[in-house]
Amino acid sequence: MTEARPTDGIPLLSFAPEGVAVVFGAGGGIGAALVQTLRGSQHFSQVLAFGRRTTPAIELLDESTLERAAELASDTGTLRLVIDATGFLHDERQMPEKSWRQLDANSLARCFALNATGPALIMKHVLPRLPREGKSVFATLSARVGSIGDNRLGGWYGYRASKAALNQIVRTAAVELARRSPSALCIALHPGTVATALSAPFEARGLQVHRPEEAARHLIGVIDTLGVDANGGFFDWRGLPVPW
Numbered sequence: 001m002t003e004a005r006p007t008d009g010i011p012l013l014s015f016a017p018e019g020v021a022v023v024f025g026a027g028g029g030i031g032a033a034l035v036q037t038l039r040g041s042q043h044f045s046q047v048l049a050f051g052r053r054t055t056p057a058i059e060l061l062d063e064s065t066l067e068r069a070a071e072l073a074s075d076t077g078t079l080r081l082v083i084d085a086t087g088f089l090h091d092e093r094q095m096p097e098k099s100w101r102q103l104d105a106n107s108l109a110r111c112f113a114l115n116a117t118g119p120a121l122i123m124k125h126v127l128p129r130l131p132r133e134g135k136s137v138f139a140t141l142s143a144r145v146g147s148i149g150d151n152r153l154g155g156w157y158g159y160r161a162s163k164a165a166l167n168q169i170v171r172t173a174a175v176e177l178a179r180r181s182p183s184a185l186c187i188a189l190h191p192g193t194v195a196t197a198l199s200a201p202f203e204a205r206g207l208q209v210h211r212p213e214e215a216a217r218h219l220i221g222v223i224d225t226l227g228v229d230a231n232g233g234f235f236d237w238r239g240l241p242v243p244w
């Protein structure tokens with residue numbers, strides 16, 4: 001019996017064959033699963049993985065590393081799919097704020113640098129390298145908690161606000177991208193609640209928690225389904241629009 005490939009059921013036929021796929025943040029829970037799933041699909045001629053521990057390595061706080069990765073990827077072939085799976089919620093230095101009492105300038109600046117500025121610089125170097133013709137996609141992993149319209153619980157000021165900023169950058173870049181590459185998409189995606197190091201310390205009360213491999217399949221399925229009218233949009237793992 002042949003083993004099921006991780007993307008069985010996701011044809012990826014919306015993309016021309018022989019293109020290059022790239023994942024930024026390939027060492028993360030969702031990023032690693034995306035790389036594995038895309039490689040398993042065998043639809044792309046190459047699936048390049050960039051993270052802090054790859055060669056070359058990327059560092060969101062160092063633009064030159066993002067430029068070098070984008071350059072290397074486009075030198076490899078036609079960039080059809082680029083997914084930014086980087087992101088930051090907590091580490092040993094800071095946890096998400098529960099109250100305005102915990103607002104701290106350095107922690108806020110760090111959230112913005114990692115969740116908004118870093119991905120913006122990835123876009124700066126990737127979007128001009130997308131092909132002028134045929135479907136291509138730049139997707140960045142945002143989060144539903146970055147939705148202003150959907151914010152009922154409060155808390156997590158820095159993460160929420162930096163993801164909202166990311167969403168605005170996606171939308172703005174999408175307008176510019178459409179002028180250059182009319183069939184290209186620049187989108188923000190909410191992966192759902194996924195069991196990774198990022199979500200580990202938090203109780204997902206009443207939420208469905210997905211394994212990273214499931215999340216990767218969901219996200220790739222959504223990307224495969226979206227047409228050019230989705231450019232500049234914010235979608236969840238089911239393909240449903242998320243309010244800004």
Ligand SMILES: NC(=O)c1ccc[n+]([C@@H]2O[C@H](COP(=O)([O-])OP(=O)(O)OC[C@H]3O[C@@H](n4cnc5c(N)ncnc54)[C@H](OP(=O)(O)O)[C@@H]3O)[C@@H](O)[C@H]2O)c1
Pocket residue numbers: 024025026027028029030031051052053058059060061085086087088114141142143144190191192193194195196197198199
């Ligand atoms: N997990 C969830 O439930 C959930 C829900 C909503 C949205 N998201 C979003 O999904 C994305 C992926 O999250 P995840 O759950 O896979 O988290 P994760 O396992 O913690 O992965 C985070 C990724 O960000 C990268 N990263 C962090 N700081 C970086 C820096 N300074 N320079 C370069 N890369 C850096 C990490 O790189 P290294 O591998 O090198 O550490 C890693 O690849 C994030 O944008 C997150 O906000 C996740």
